[in-house]
Amino acid sequence: MSEELAIDVRGMTKRFGDRTVVNDIALQVRVGEIYGFLGPNGSGKTTFIRMLCGLLRADGGSGTCLGHDVIRESESIKRNVGYMTQRFSFYEDLSIAENLDFVARMYGIPGRREAVNASIERLGLSGRQKQLAGELSGGWKQRLALAACLIHQPKLLLLDEPTAGVDPKARRDFWEQIHELAAEGLTFLITTHYMDEAERCHRLAYIAYGNLLTHGTVREVIDHVGLATWSVSGPDLASLARQLRGKAGVRQAVAFGNMLHVSGDDPEALERAIAPFREGREWTKIRSGLEDVFIHLMDRSKDNFDA
Amino acid sequence: MNERSGFSAQRLVAMIVKEFTQMRRDKLTFAMMLGIPVIQLLLFGYAINSDPRHLPAAVLMADHGPQARTILHALQNSTYYDFVREVKTEREGRDLLARGQVQFVINIPQNFSRDLVRGDRPAILVEADATDPAATGQALGALTSLFDQALINDLKGPLEFLAGTAGPVDVRVHALYNPEVITQYNIVPGLMGVILTMTMVMITGLAITRERERGTMENLLSMPTRPSEVLIGKIVPYIMVGYVQVGIILLVSHYLFHVPMLGSLTLLLAAAFVFIAANLSLGITISTVAKNQLQAMQMTFFVFLPSILLSGFMFPFRGMPHWAQWLGEIFPLTHFLRIVRGILLKGNGLADVSRDIWPLALFAAIVLTVGVKRYRRTLD
Numbered sequence: 001m002s003e004e005l006a007i008d009v010r011g012m013t014k015r016f017g018d019r020t021v022v023n024d025i026a027l028q029v030r031v032g033e034i035y036g037f038l039g040p041n042g043s044g045k046t047t048f049i050r051m052l053c054g055l056l057r058a059d060g061g062s063g064t065c066l067g068h069d070v071i072r073e074s075e076s077i078k079r080n081v082g083y084m085t086q087r088f089s090f091y092e093d094l095s096i097a098e099n100l101d102f103v104a105r106m107y108g109i110p111g112r113r114e115a116v117n118a119s120i121e122r123l124g125l126s127g128r129q130k131q132l133a134g135e136l137s138g139g140w141k142q143r144l145a146l147a148a149c150l151i152h153q154p155k156l157l158l159l160d161e162p163t164a165g166v167d168p169k170a171r172r173d174f175w176e177q178i179h180e181l182a183a184e185g186l187t188f189l190i191t192t193h194y195m196d197e198a199e200r201c202h203r204l205a206y207i208a209y210g211n212l213l214t215h216g217t218v219r220e221v222i223d224h225v226g227l228a229t230w231s232v233s234g235p236d237l238a239s240l241a242r243q244l245r246g247k248a249g250v251r252q253a254v255a256f257g258n259m260l261h262v263s264g265d266d267p268e269a270l271e272r273a274i275a276p277f278r279e280g281r282e283w284t285k286i287r288s289g290l291e292d293v294f295i296h297l298m299d300r301s302k303d304n305f306d307a
Numbered sequence: 308m309n310e311r312s313g314f315s316a317q318r319l320v321a322m323i324v325k326e327f328t329q330m331r332r333d334k335l336t337f338a339m340m341l342g343i344p345v346i347q348l349l350l351f352g353y354a355i356n357s358d359p360r361h362l363p364a365a366v367l368m369a370d371h372g373p374q375a376r377t378i379l380h381a382l383q384n385s386t387y388y389d390f391v392r393e394v395k396t397e398r399e400g401r402d403l404l405a406r407g408q409v410q411f412v413i414n415i416p417q418n419f420s421r422d423l424v425r426g427d428r429p430a431i432l433v434e435a436d437a438t439d440p441a442a443t444g445q446a447l448g449a450l451t452s453l454f455d456q457a458l459i460n461d462l463k464g465p466l467e468f469l470a471g472t473a474g475p476v477d478v479r480v481h482a483l484y485n486p487e488v489i490t491q492y493n494i495v496p497g498l499m500g501v502i503l504t505m506t507m508v509m510i511t512g513l514a515i516t517r518e519r520e521r522g523t524m525e526n527l528l529s530m531p532t533r534p535s536e537v538l539i540g541k542i543v544p545y546i547m548v549g550y551v552q553v554g555i556i557l558l559v560s561h562y563l564f565h566v567p568m569l570g571s572l573t574l575l576l577a578a579a580f581v582f583i584a585a586n587l588s589l590g591i592t593i594s595t596v597a598k599n600q601l602q603a604m605q606m607t608f609f610v611f612l613p614s615i616l617l618s619g620f621m622f623p624f625r626g627m628p629h630w631a632q633w634l635g636e637i638f639p640l641t642h643f644l645r646i647v648r649g650i651l652l653k654g655n656g657l658a659d660v661s662r663d664i665w666p667l668a669l670f671a672a673i674v675l676t677v678g679v680k681r682y683r684r685t686l687d
Contacts, residue, residue: 055528055686078531089526093332094325105321106530132332 004031006156006187007052009063009070014047014056021047023210024060029189029203031155034182036201037191040298044210045191046086049158052189053083066155079107082149086160086191088141092134096125096144099133100151107152115151123147139170146174150181157181159190163197175200195291206294208301222293227251228267229288230274232260234281249273251296263292318532322540330544340510344502344552348559351498357490359442364411365392365403372420374461378431381457382413387446404436410443411435423458484652492567495560496651497620499553500643503579504586504614507549511590512603514541515682520599525686534682538595538675542587549583550576569654578646581664585639585671592678614640642666 007029014022022044029035037045050056052065054074061070068076090099100119104112120129123143133144142162149157163171175197178188182202190201198204198218205215214224232240237260241253244262249269253262264270274283330337366379382388392409394400400412414432422429433450435443485492515537518524527537553576560566589610597603615621617635624635635641642663649655649663 050686053529055525057685057687075531078529081529083526083529085522085525085529087522087525089522089524091325091329091523092521093329098325098328102321102325103530105324106318106532108315108317 005029005064006031006033007035007063007065007189009052009061009065011061012048012051012058012063012070013060014044014051015059021210022051025207025210025212027205027212027215029187031187032182032185033202034178034188034190034200036198036204037189037207038193038198038204038294039191039207043208045207046160048207049083049160049189049191052077053081053158054078055083079152080155082152082154082157084145084149084157084159084162086164088133088145090133090141090145090148093132095130095132096120096136097129099144100148103148103151109152119147119151138165139167142166142170142174146177154186156187156189159188161191161193163192163194171197195289195294198290198294206297208298211301213297213301218290222288222290225265225288225293225296227263227265227288227293227296228270229261229263229286229292230270231256231284231286232262232274232277232281233258240277240281244273244277247273252292252299254292254295261286261289261292263288263296265296314533314535318536319540319543322537323543326541326544330548336510340506340548341551341555343506344555345559347502348495348498348556349563352491352495352559352564355490355494357441357493358445358488360386360446361389362387362410362442362446363391363408364388364413365394365400365409366390366413366415367394367397367400368415369417370415370419370421372423374420374423374458375415377457377461378415378454379413381453385446385449385453387449388413400434404434407436409436411446491564492652493648495556495564495566496647497644499556499560499647500582500618500640501615501620502556503549503552503583503643504640505611506552507545507583507586508590508593508610509604509607510548511541511545511587512593512597512607513600514591515594516597516600516603528684528686534679534684538591538678538682542584542591545587546580546583549579549587553579553583566651568651570650570656574657574660575647575650578643578650578660578664578667581667581671582639582643582646585667585674588671588675588678589639592674592681595678595681595683610638614638617641619644636666637670639667639670 005028007027009028010026012022012025012027013020025044025048027035027048037048039045047056051058051061052070054077058071063070065077066080068074068080070077091102094102097116097120100116101112104116109115120126123146125140125143125147128140133141136144146159146162149159163174166174171194178190179200182188190197192198201218203215203217204221206213206221214221216224234240237255237258241255241260244250244253249264249266249271250262250273251264253260255261262270262274264273364382368375368379379390383390388411390413392403394403394412397414400409400414403409404412412434414434416429416431419429419431431454433447435447437443482488515524518527557568557572557575561568590607593603593606593610597606613634617627617631618624618638618640619635620640624632624641627635645663646655646660649660653659
């Protein structure tokens with residue numbers, strides 16, 4: 001990973017009517033980095049990505065993407081970016097090979113046939129290249145989409161919820177591949193809802209209601225939010241959770257299997273709140289996980305938004 | 308690092324190959340593109356008749372003299388009138404007209420034959436249901452000469468003075484190009500234009516909206532394409548479909564309807580190219596304006612109906628007021644009807660049809676330019 005920046009934008013803003021969907025977001029992604037982009041549904045992640053690759057006109061902002069002006073040079077950006085849409089957007093009535101061939105022609109790839117064959121080979125799609133894309137399962141569609149995005153050898157991949165609806169095995173394979181490609185120098189900006197995927201990213205940004213709330217490595221994000229968390233096990237955790245919620249100092253009480261995670265942003269207030277419930281249960285102070293932090297961020301931003 | 312790369316033939320080819328493959332996969336649409344011309348041609352070619360005959364008529368016979376019967380026979384022999392009823396009163400005749408059971412009531416008054424022979428010029432009343440002028444016009448137009456001719460044989464000898472004298476002018480009519488007034492000679496070539504208009508505009512009208520609805524537009528836009536590559540790439544495959552339709556229609560019109568082909572086939576095919584291109588441009592432009600496939604269909608019909616009604620396909624072009632003729636001149640179908648009828652029936656050459664070809668080319672150019680301008684390069 002170098003210090004060179006693949007994405008370096010500031011003040012990116014997008015409004016639909018009088019609704020601000022992306023509000024003054026700055027983002028820096030280094031070359032070769034896998035950057036996770038997280039946030040609840042409708043938080044503006046997709047809109048931000050579409051602005052980066054010129055699919056939406058930004059209402060404000062400046063900066064560069066792969067060294068090209070993000071506002072004015074979207075044609076050059078498009079040639080060096082692979083964009084994998086949230087919904088499968090290749091042609092379901094074309095076969096795997098035909099889809100890849102179409103993309104290869106569109107980018108004017110030299111040695112097109114070889115490139116298409118190599119791509120089919122590399123993704124383990126050999127023997128299925130004649131199958132129609134519409135007949136593929138979610139995991140295979142995702143593989144095809146990734147192969148198609150890679151065929152013109154982009155420098156930056158923008159992946160919008162690439163693993164939605166994909167089984168755990170396929171997800172793991174997918175992330176293996178992402179890491180291999182990143183090691184070769186490819187840069188990734190990936191949106192996801194899965195915490196395990198977030199932890200596989202080099203760095204993260206959390207966005208809610210169009211605002212960037214926090215960013216950094218997993219460690220930095222957790223530290224930045226400064227959440228204290230206790231894990232508790234024992235009888236009748238459900239009623240305990242009900243009693244704790246709404247108490248001063250307790251921001252959230254979330255069940256994790258046989259455990260309850262109780263978190264608050266003021267450690268002392270949190271300890272005072274849980275003191276009456278210590279008896280008969282096993283309490284351990286733990287390091288807040290990414291999930292605790294994100295649920296907390298989501299709730300807090302909702303409060304701010306509703307207010 | 309040139310930001311604005313030019314038009315790329317390679318990307319155009321990519322679009323054309325893709326569209327062809329998709330067309331081939333969509334079996335129903337493909338079958339319709341080839342089946343519609345045949346079905347419509349057979350249906351309308353045989354069904355539409357602008358010279359209706361054998362219309363049901365009733366007669367009120369108050370006189371049974373020989374001349375009255377001659378006239379009745381003459382009407383029947385003209386093949387315009389089929390006498391299906393004899394009525395006793397005028398009231399009964401009116402009722403039949405009102406109920407639509409007969410188209411005409413012929414009223415032969417009392418003492419008709421006697422008055423005729425006396426030279427009193429008796430009147431015959433013909434009542435017609437003229438709600439649809441086209442249905443009665445021809446039959447009524449034939450009446451006057453019919454009576455004169457019919458009575459010639461009866462008015463011989465002493466009655467000869469009653470026969471009409473020849474008018475001061477001897478009028479001779481040459482009905483050129485279609486002397487036998489065969490409706491199909493007019494309708495079948497016209498159907499070529501109508502069928503091409505419908506399929507071409509509709510199919511390309513859906514082209515962009517379909518990409519939008521299926522979500523593939525997002526992908527297409529994320530690639531470095533130019534609007535002209537996408538739009539022309541979507542048009543080219545359908546030019547070939549259009550030619551297949553033209554071929555089918557020409558074969559059917561030649562072998563089934565025996566429509567003459569006096570002019571040059573090459574010229575017709577060349578003119579058809581411009582016409583097909585004009586319709587495809589219109590369709591693709593509709594597609595860039597419409598938000599979804601339903602809107603595209605609605606817009607197609609918005610164009611299709613005036614095309615049929617104002618182009619001279621259904622009603623005589625010259626019968627329309629001037630403003631409507633001006634409006635009609637806009638539609639490609641108007642010009643193509645003149646071209647195709649001109650080449651097939653009149654044997655028109657390039658010089659004759661060129662004044663209808665350039666408006667088609669102009670139409671295509673303007674509409675396609677609008678389409679390229681309207682094509683949204685972002686998802687905004």
